[in-house]
Amino acid sequence: MMRIISISLALGLALAGPAQAHKSSDAYLTFQVSGHTISQRVDIALQDLDRDLDLDADDDKRLSWGELRKRWPDVERLVADSIKVSADGHICTIAKSSAPQLDQHSDGAYAVLQQTLQCAAPVQSLGVDYRLFAGSDAKHRGIARVLSPSGEQSAVLVPAQGLKTFQFETSAQDELRRLGSFVVEGMHHISVGLDHILFLVSLLMVAVWRRDGAAWVARSSSSSAWREAFKLVTAFTLAHSLTLGLAAAGVLAPPSRWVESLIAASVLVAALDNLRPFVRGPRWLMVAVFGLVHGFGFAGPLQALGLQRGNLALPLLGFNLGVELAQLLLVVLILPLAIALRKKPLYGQVLVRPGSALIGSLAVLWLLERSLNLSLLA
Template identity: 85%
Template sequence: MMRFVLVALALVLAGPAQAHKSSDAYLTFQVSGNTITQRVDIALQDLDRDLDLDANDDKQLSWGELRTRWPELERLLADSLKVSSEGQACTVSHTLAPQLDQHSDGAYAVLQQTLHCAAAVQRLSVDYRLFAASDAKHRGIARVLSGAAEQSALLIPADAAKTFQLQTSAQDPLRSLGGFVVEGMRHISVGLDHILFLVSLLMVAVWRREGAGWVARATPASAWREAFKLVTAFTLAHSLTLGLAAAGVLAPPSRWVESLIAASVLVAAIDNLRPFIKGPRWLMVALFGLVHGFGFAGPLQALGLQRGNLALPLLGFNLGVELAQLLLVALILPLAIALRDKPLYGRLLVRPGSALIGGLALLWLVERSFLLS
């Protein structure tokens, strides 16, 4: 086991870990006739990475350091964000003074501008390329407000420009629900830590504990039942904290949430290698699921749930997360069931796979706990 762990750590440390929290910027567009009030919140840690804002290299950004470089921030945004209506670019007519705002994961620069379009905006197109060259995980979380209507979307720099068809009334509920289902699926698909936690669980769902080790379950049905219990425990637990966090009832610091998520992956991987958790495994999964729920809450909070309209987005986002989880189960569990009683399954898949996942999780835990990434 130690050999596997050492090899896994060597592989992980040999390349970039990409262990940091997804890099998010927050964009709000308030449309009124041919005028757009635009607000963009960008994390200082992301700006520092690209613009090297920390002049004295003391690992702390001061307001003075940021203020003197503000024109560069505005140029970066101008180069990375193009807003147009009916095929014609909207131009900046007014820029507000520099501001800072505090989000759950740290300080953000706030850039606010008024845009003028040639005619009343009916179709708003947003071409977003911020940090496209430096951070493949970056995304913009956009809200477009027009009268009583509100639309939300994720902006991925590698994608084509996003077009919003403006409405004068509230969105159709089914269409809105579908959008949040997609966002839930997308969120878990890019959340490598969530995926590896589930993979670690599914790899040994086809086994049961016996003494200090694992033995294959007697029937495929018992393996499916175990997987069902694990996924259900995870779902119920993360749904609880997802709802509480999205509603603003609980808001633990992002640093500790991300660190605990990494710890959950590490614990699951170690337990695969040498079972040490007493009691049913679904209970451990439920406890860690509570933590993962806080990790899921960020996108929902950013998509405007602070306005109090929780039920539909929560339902859609949760459905999307569950669909992504079920797809993962459908991909992994049949193969694991077929191989569960083969000696090579443990030797060539479970042990090296768990060691690799554990090594990566350990690196994430160190980076997130000590803000090294």
């Protein structure tokens, strides 16, 4: 069984290598409602548009402004076909489109489409039927922000789920559904964040061991292993919750490039420490320090909403709950097996050491890519 697990881990890393390690495919939508009209802004990553529309005409792996402008009618057509906006069940029509624009987000350049929509009557409820990239990227999400005279709302739009309705007189049930959507988005964010997953996997693999000088030895009891895992996960959770909240509120905004580079470094350090313990002091302290960095990485979707601090509590709570549920699922899947195998010599020889070496190798590539702006896994 251990050999099968080791082979599966190697195959998983090999297949996952070309994928984005942390930042998932997101588009950002803002709707400003005023009477009969809706001002709509849609920000779409150029890399996503290029995948579906083949914008790079000369195939030089670089998108020029001229190439984007030339295909702008196709961008507008894609948005019109994939995002249907309605008021009280009636489709709103495009009254005006602004000139093509570009904007920078944490993961690169985005095309910005701004339009004025005209509705048949004053808008009481807003419906968004979101299908963008439904056929080409199952992990894609739309992060929506709706501004109206009654306040501000936000939600995660999933292409497979179809129509999302925003009621401007919200009930407790509406708020619970909104909370649930951010719980799901937090879990989704972890599921596509391979670097975060591998950081936790590295920690859990040796939570069943303890340091003995420059080596690892198996813990004598399963309860000791559970306590160690609890300390590691708690330290990580408290640390990343702090910086996630600060970043989402706009209090702190370190450069994304360095945040992502440090996240890669955290994976590398955890993997190397598995191979030969070198981190001084309790391991939970190292985990807490790196947890502060991971929190900035988690904050991307919430930062993009531009939420006012008075409207931040519910999305932040839901998103953080989703992150924690995904982490607990990893613990439940990994730790019981690790506890059962912790005293067997083959656990270290077949699973921990080869697995940590593979994780460390991938982390080195991520670190070089992010710190030097290279493309090694594409």
